[in-house]
Amino acid sequence: MKLKNEIKEIRNNEYGIDNIFLNRWSPRAMSGEKLPKNELMALFEAAKWAPSASNNQPWRFVYAQRDTEQWEKLFNSLNEGNREWCEKAGALVVILSRSNMEYKNKPNPTASFDTGSAWISLALEGAKRGLVVHGMAGFDYTKAASTVNAGKIFKVEAMCAIGKRAPKNSLPENLQKKEMPSKRKKLSEIAFEGKLPK
């Protein structure tokens, strides 16, 4: 996979990793079109192959296509800042984890961590397909949980907006400035030999 032009000037591939990781970012400009169901299913299929403790697969995804009753409710659970650009999303997805083990009635301590690995698989596959997949923590967790019937066992971890990409200038002006791939810490700030620094 080639490094995309929009990435080249901002992100650098130091050790020759697969460009799938650098090409994924979180645009906001979407076209307002619906997504074909096959396209959505492909993203969930990527998610399902994630690893998890004892292969427990605690991740669940609840999606709502735009122009449906559930979409309206999930949209209304978003913070104002996210509503501004999510109105052009094709689908909204609530990402949940099962907080107990499926076959034993005990807590699953890695449920959130494992679900994070499923979530990014979805996002990587989406980016590869040229879609916007933008994760969000800025929403009313209680409202979203109640909308999707999370109950007591399932914990809402995050939401994401998925949609077809649109030109940057279709965004409100304040968001156009933010429409670019983000940078990261240096490797030396996240990977350490032997011990964390004091």
Next chain:
Amino acid sequence: MKLKNEIKEIRNNEYGIDNIFLNRWSPRAMSGEKLPKNELMALFEAAKWAPSASNNQPWRFVYAQRDTEQWEKLFNSLNEGNREWCEKAGALVVILSRSNMEYKNKPNPTASFDTGSAWISLALEGAKRGLVVHGMAGFDYTKAASTVNAGKIFKVEAMCAIGKRAPKNSLPENLQKKEMPSKRKKLSEIAFEGKLPK
């Protein structure tokens, strides 16, 4: 990327996703060789591009190359079952998350979830390079945390073993039977339209 032969008979690509997701699994047979530092750094580089709330990047990785003092300590924190095959690992890695926000003194509710997305990026890049990258929750979390100086701010999420692959028959007999890619739930058990089922 082609679907590997060892995967073909066990995993099926229904919606045409990138084979990087299907090709990743968690072998146990490793050669006992050390890993070149460049190879390890590449895995951490893949991890660093993961998304996180407010680009907070809560993930940290502490690694120990085999035949070092820290490797011995981390190895001894593993459950007996994991010690059986990890003795041939090239490196052991402790995966941690920063439980508060870096620039604000408040808890980071997505720290574990975000760190899961960094972890699988590391694992996907490793699998693509033909390495074993095998995640573990079976170890003494308190011992591992103290070994790497986690302190109060960093939470140990998981560990992983990384190494060069070796033939299945190099494993103890009881583990040879388990040396194959695992299956997953059906998509209809993890992705739902509108609501979770009752």
